Amino acid sequence: MKGIYRGEAVTILREAQAYGLWFLTFEYLMNLETRDKKREEISPLKIALYGGIAGEALWLGSYPLDVIKSKMQSDKFGAEQKYSSMRDCFRQTWRAEGMRGFWKGIGPTLVRAMPVSAGTFAV
Template structure:
């Protein structure tokens, strides 16, 4: 990598990290509700719906419980998103070398590669966060993220920390492919419609709308993988595990609840998608434009 390419990647990394922090701060409460709904027992659910979940968490554990496990994602997801965006922009420059215009499949491929790259970080970060989110005041096995990492790694090694990696990688690769393809399509369409030559001229409110739209498209196509991932990451370890593989988990969900089982807890995700992804892309584009000429 040349000095210029390294400098640009560093700027993309910083802008991505900024977008990642915004993503966590806006989305953490929604994510907590999503995980609680996804991981509860089908036969005897504790929560009737997303609103009931919020009410019971607030009443029994306090409103601060909606931010359980937030230290890990603030540090981890910020870094994950920075890797995702920096990788995506690098692949874009690779495809666009020599002045070539990127095709629709290339946008998807660039997004999928960036998602796969970030999944090696996203997997363990989300696993630790989920273990903390499903704890109640009456059932606390871990005192915090470091204690959770220590206990899991000491008993089950790195394999325990990386539990649920396969469905995470599938979700991140396919989801990110759809995510960035949708965003770039909307950006390109807006620039052509208004005859803009620089994406920095696109109003901030439009960036938020585009970000919300790509968040919706990503989750519609990637959510079934997320359900399987959450089931596995809240499952027991080794002999205590209900699911021996992601495929077994998927078959179990289908046999019990049909296709609707793969969209359990989807409403809070849809509600979350707009503000979270709108904030992510707005902050990313704003910071990226600010550091471009540094």
């Protein structure tokens, strides 16, 4: 089962950073709202909105790591293997595509993030 853990390090890095930012953003927005009212008084619509914004922040902060994770996990084996490490994948992506290489596909991801995160926090 060679390769079963390929991309694990970048996945852990992405998850820790992404969900830290997710909850940090949500709680920051909720705390702004509770300066003049109790947390229980915040409307479900606002909670959903803040959750959606937190979802956008999650992906804006972690998408480059997600791209590297996906490239590493879909890489071939043996002589056809393209990336030897996370650092090598970053390097090759930067050299071949520049900054744009780390953001391909961000549009649909952000469209999905708002309703998914809004629903997660509103429930």
